[in-house]
Structures are given as structure tokens and as C-alpha cells.
Amino acid sequence: MSETLALIIGKYNYWLYIILMMIGLYAMIVKNNLIKKLVGMNIFQTAIILFYVSIGYKTHATIPIIKDSGHGDGHGGGHAVIHAADYINPLPHVLMLTAIVVSVATFGVAMALAVRVYQRYQTLEEDEIRMRLTEE
């Protein structure tokens, strides 16, 4: 029992990310409205991004910007040696930064599709669209 409790306390962040991801998945599966489905997709996406960023986190480390860069005085030879443990891992940040921008671009395309669907069927509810499709 105490082992499980220690596991929960040590990894509560991961648990909450998974809960968030499942909220997104539930919205994608169950919700009837297309825009609600898109919101679910975005929540799912952000949960994954959150997980990636959290992997790169290091305790007792600072943000990934080198402190005394001494730019302006040519090739800065005087700065101290950089230790990897002092800076947070920048690699997940890079991957997720581009993922966010691509996600908003795909969100725009999805919204355009939703507007097209509405122009054609005058509704965004999935069951009503299916009904219109069988009528035709």
C-alpha cells in the first residue's frame, strides 16, 4: 500500500497528464458536435506536448539560455565551462515548439473543413449530418 502511495506522490504529474489526455480522447469519441471533437483533439495534443516537455525537466537546473554569454566582445573565450546538468534539456522544447505551431495550422484547416460542412449540411451535429446523407 505504501509503495503505491509513494508511486502516486512521486509521479502525480504523469497521472494528471494521462487524465487530461483521456478527457481529450473521451471528447473525441463521444461528443456529437464536430467542433467539440476538435477541442478534444487539441486537448489530447496539448497533453502529449505537456508530457514531452516534462520529460526534459531537470531539478536544480535553469532555463536553456546560456547565462554569461559575453556577446559583443568577439569570440568569448573567458566564459566558464558549461555543465549539462545546469540547464534544462532543450531538445523536447524544440520538438514541441514546432508541434504547437503546426497544431494551430492544422486547427485552422479543421475549422475551414467545419465551415464547409456547415455550408453544405447546415449543421455540425454528427447524427444530423448522417441523416442528411441517407436522405440524399
Place this chain on the structure above:
Amino acid sequence: MHWPIDMIVLTFVIFCAIAAITVRDLLATAILFGAYSFMMCLLWAVMGAVDVAFTEASVGAGVSTVFFVAAVFRTSRRTKD
């Protein structure tokens, strides 16, 4: 990272996510989704991912909310679920 900040913001994030998918007005969904993005941005800033937080603040909370509102303006606002 201080765990109380993390815990409080994560609770808000989950609350916003649940509210965004349950509310029956799509415009309210748009605004709640913007709030969700801002909370997410805060979480990343706390984690030290400043670039990601900046991107989320400008992209997720700014532009995608605008796209959302524009799409709701061109489609219907009410929904059954």
C-alpha cells in the same frame, strides 16, 4: 519547481478542459479553451520551457481562439452536447 504551484495550475487545467467539452455554448467553449491554453502556458513557464510557453501564449491562446471564434461566427453557436 514548487509542487503547490504545479498542483494548483494542473487542477485548473483539468477543470478548464472538462468545462470546455461539457458546456453547451460553443462561444463559451472558445473562451474556456483560451483559458485552458493560458493555464498550459503558465505550466510550461513554471517548468522552465520559456520558448514553448511563449509560443503557446501567442499561438494557442491568441490566434487559435480567434480562429475558433471566427468559425463559430460562421457556423452555429448552439450544440446539443
Place this chain on the structure above:
Amino acid sequence: MRLIGFIIVCICGGLLLYGTSEFPDWGDPASPASTHLSNDYIEKAFDQTQVPNLVTAVLADYRGFDTMFETAVVFCAGLACLLLLRDYSRKKERFYRHVPTGVILQVKHPEKKLPVGTEFEYMDKDWVPSDLIIKNVCRILIPFIQIYALYVVAHGDFSPGGGFQGGVIFGSSLILLAISYNLRTLVQRVKEKALGILCALGVLVYVGIGALCMPLGGNFLDYSALTRIIPWDPHHIRAYGMLGVEIGVGIAVMAVMVVIYINIASEGRHDEGL
């Protein structure tokens, strides 16, 4: 459906929660994700590129090829939005306002036009009286937002920021213009053709800088080869190459955001919107 969805979610969530027991501890510096490649980036990036912001260094230099295709994806999204929604057919009815008297005229014939000038002006169907405070506040704010966006692009090497963020901020300043005035004001100032050209130009700047390195003796996107044509400080040549690439990204992202907004808000007719 609701029950099936709930069961699927519970099963997936349970499996993932079970999987967390194998994860590295929270904030562990020795976790697999931060042991192999990233340490190399952190320790050597500043010496090799002279860029203090490691995220920008990795984004635009080490993983430049990846970012190039991300920009291409953003460009494709703008193109897809345009192709999905753009509607060249004329609207059936248009509204005009007679400026001196304030009388609203509805023209139903698609061919007939009224001379727009001092006497008549276009009016949106869902017209709301313009708010003096909103208009003037936005008019004052927009130049500052744009300067901030340029600062974010130019200073992306030293502080958080870069082409993606700066481009989005610049694009949202233009969207603010469309929201505070009306869509027609934006479309008049920034032509659709110009936006299309800017979308492509951003990607071309990126690819062009990458390709320029090849005849100069380097690999694709190897900015150190640029020293042969740019007589500036050779230690900072990678930073300059990154800046050029970030400007390309910023242009593409800015134009794509505005294109997507205009097309969604006006259903592709580019006349009236939010």
C-alpha cells in the same frame, strides 16, 4: 456510444497509468531523454554557434532540416485553407450606406454597383456601429505590437522567441486590424496576392539560405559556408544564418495566419467578416 467510449477511455487510461511506473523520476537529470544527445547540445552549442538561446540554436541549426519542413507544413495548411474555402462568386445582395443621410440601400442585382466614394460606402450585413474607443485604442496599439513582433524575431537568438512566435504576433496584429475596423480594411491594405506571395516567400527564404550554402562549399543549411560572401565576423556567421532563416519562418507564419483568418471569417469571399 457514451458507455462504449467511457469503457475505451478507462481501459486506455488504466494501461497508461500502469505504464507510468516505468517512467524515470520527476526531474531526474539522469533520465534517458537527457543523457545522450541533449548534453552534447547544451555543452557545445554555444561554442559552435555563439547563440545563447539553446532552443533557437537547436531549432534553426542542428535541426534546421526538420524546421524547414515544419514551415512547409504551415505553408501547406494555408494553401489547403485557401483551396477549401475561397469562393470567387459574387454575393447576391450587397448593402451600401449613403454617407450624408445615413440611409441604407440594399442592391439585389449581382451586376449593379454603386460608386463607392464620398457619397456611398460599403456596409457589412451584420453591421454594428463603429466604436470610437475600440478603433482608436487598436490604432494606437497595432504599431507597437508590430514592433514587438519584429523585436521577437530579431532577438530570438538571445531571449525566448524566434520566427514562429514573432510571425504569429505580427499576424495577430493584422487580425486585430480586421476585428477592430472591418475585414475590408485589412483586405484593402494587404492584398490577397501579396499574402500568397509572402507565404511562398517565407519558405523560399528558408530554402534559399539552405541552398546558398551548397555552391559555397558547405552542406545544405551549413551556415558556416556563408563566410565566403558575407565579410562579417566569422564567429557569428551561424547566428546570422539562423537569423535569416528565422525571418523566413516569420514571414511564412505571418502570412499563413492572416490567410487562414480571412478565409474562415469571410467564408472565402473576402468581403465581410467578423
